[in-house]
Amino acid sequence: MTWKEEYKNKLKTFKEAADLIKSNDRVVFEHAAGEPKSLVDAIVANKDAYENVEIVHMVPMGDAKYCDEDMSKHFRHNSLFVGSSTKKAVSEARADFTPTFFYQVPRLFRESLPVDVAIVQVSKPDEHGYVSLGVSVDYTKAACQLAKTVIAQVNKYMPRTLGESFLHVSEIDCFVECDEPIYELPNPKIGEIEREIGKYCASLINDGDTLQLGIGAIPDAVLSFLTEKKDLGIHSEMFSDGVVDLYNKGVINNKKKTTNKGKMVAAFLMGTRKLYDFVDDNPEVIMMPVDYVNNPVVIMQEDNIVSINSCIQVDLMGQVVSESIGETQISGVGGQVDFVRGASMAKNGRSIIAMPSTVKGKFSKIVPVIDEKAAVTTSRCDVDYIVTEYGIAHLRGKTLRERSKALIAIAHPDFRDELIKEHNKKFKDDFSL
Template sequence: MNLKEIYKSKVITAEQAAAKVKSGDRVVTGHACGEPIEVIAAMIASKETYENVEIVHMVAMSKSEYAKPGMEKHFRHNSLFVGGNTRDAVSSGRADFTPCYFYEVPSLFKEELPVDIALIQVTVPDEHGYCSYGVSNDYTKPAAECAKLVIAEVNNKMPRTLGDCFIHISEIDYIVESNHKIVELMPPKIGDIEKAIGEHCASLVDDGSTLQLGIGAIPDAVLLFLKHKKNLGIHSEMISDGVVELVEAGVITGKSKTIHNGKIIVTFLMGTQRLYDFVNNNPMVEMYPVNYVNDPTIIMKNSKMISINSCVQVDLMGQVASESVGLKQISGVGGQVDFVRGANMCFDGKSIMAMSSTAAKGKNSKIVPFLDAGSAVTTGRNDVNYIITEYGIAKLKGKNLKDRARALINIAHPEFRPLLIQEWEKRFQAKF
């Protein structure tokens, strides 16, 4: 058979695809904006035919109806990164959370969590029969490579991204054709606090640096203050719309990168149609699986590597909690530690943890004597380098416990500094 005939022989409806799922199967879905929405919707509609189907993924951008109350008999969600749509299910016990560094997720699927079915979303095949994974390479490609059965939602609106980002139609068992718009993530609102934090972060970025940026208002605010920089590069687990503006302004060129010179290296994408149009068939952007992009030993090869991430709390020893509030799991480690360690292993790298000084509309300090009881330590004190709030920069690396606590107090919100100073004086038996 020729390629067109092979393709046609694999095409089924979303309902027929859902029927391929059996009770007790472990189903891994495409990540974030690459989630195969139509097949999952068909599975929800067929819920009465299932018992105990395990659905595994990181961030979900759709409704995640399999995690809603009343679905317990049919589905069990196993989250590797808790998102807004699955947070309640995990906290109430209807779903599970499995901790894992992002770069190690592919090995998880090969060993501890073998994959029965991979549900993926890809582009229309090219003339050679290859489909691009589009906006979601990360763990999606490795999951498909080790799954017993691969069901692909082939979407003619998926941008064709390049790099190690392809699957041949011969490796796909069933195809569901779709044309729905790729899920978009709208830019967050950036206020004065985020701008102040962004300006502090940008002050640590030298010309020729390679950046990893997380997601949210603070990373986007950092980009606002980089417009006077030269020859910046990107090696990041993801990018959003702000990067496009800096490429178009000639700020991000990648010309100083020591590996993948001139290229933007990412593993997944979350943004608006502007970002998706930018990456489509763009040879400047290359996507690789997460076990390559987020591997600290790969990250460290970039000169002047800078990681910028956010967190929930920092205690006076410099321990960082980024994924839980007490016992409540609100997200996951994601790639934070991957990039913190990669940047620290780079001889001229910098790892930055950026956050507003308060939470709950100013009622709580994010710099605290002790992390909330039950909180997971995401980034340990030995890994932490820079902590930034709107009040300044605290460099912790190389400082003793007394000095790092003092530096953190100096960037805490002024309203909470007296209580933090009392704790400092009690702890260290000295005057602040």
């Protein structure tokens, strides 16, 4: 049987595909922008056929109707990274949250969360019968390899990315065809605060460095200040449109990388169609599983790697809170700690935690003590640089007293007196600015 015949035999309607899921199955959705919208909608519409189906994924991009209150009999969401459409269900204990480092998610599927069904979105088959997972390889490839059943939505809008993104038609149990634009992440608005933070972060980046960047206005602001740099590289769990601009200007060429020289390496992608068209069949971009990209042992081999991430709160000891407000889970660890630790072990590696100094001018993000019940994401022993719009605090190797002073110096002026008071009380000091 040829692959084309096999593909045709496996082609089903959305209803037939949804019926392959059984009550009590654990179902893993493709990550982030790779989430197959129409296939997920078909599963939700088929709810009466299920009881207690566990849905597992990280960043949600859809509306997560399976988390609605009237779905509790049919679905139970197990979040590995809470998003805007799932946080209400998690906070109300109608959904669960599993803490994990991003690079260890494939291991969870092997050891702790065996996968019954993988729900993915792929490019159209090439002439050899291979489809690409496109914008999401990360844990998605492992889920497909470990699942008892793999159901794929075939979509001409999914880019054909290279690297380890491919599955053969023979490795997939069911196909549904639906051409629809994949999820996009609009370019964020960069304000004056983000520009100041970006400028400070950029001052810590040298020619020839390799970058890991998160999502949002601050990473994009950093990129905007790198136009005069040379020979930058990318080894990042994800990247977005700003990287494309620097590549087109010749700033990013990956020539100085220690590993995968000449290649941008990522586990997933989130951006606009501009990004997706750029990576389509692009040999200079390789998509790899997250247990490779985010593995600290791999990251440490990349000389001069600079990790840039954000957070919610930092206390005067340098403890970083990035995933919860008090006990309310609003995101997850993601790859922050993976890269902080990998960069700390790399030759000339640096990790930066960047944030505005306040929450809309009302609350300081630099605090004497983190909020009660908040989860510490990056420990005080792991932290390196903290950056706000008021400057840079280099904490590694500093005493608690020195850290406290350095952080107060980059806090918002409206809150420095209160922080100084707490510092002097704790350290029996007479510090002032």
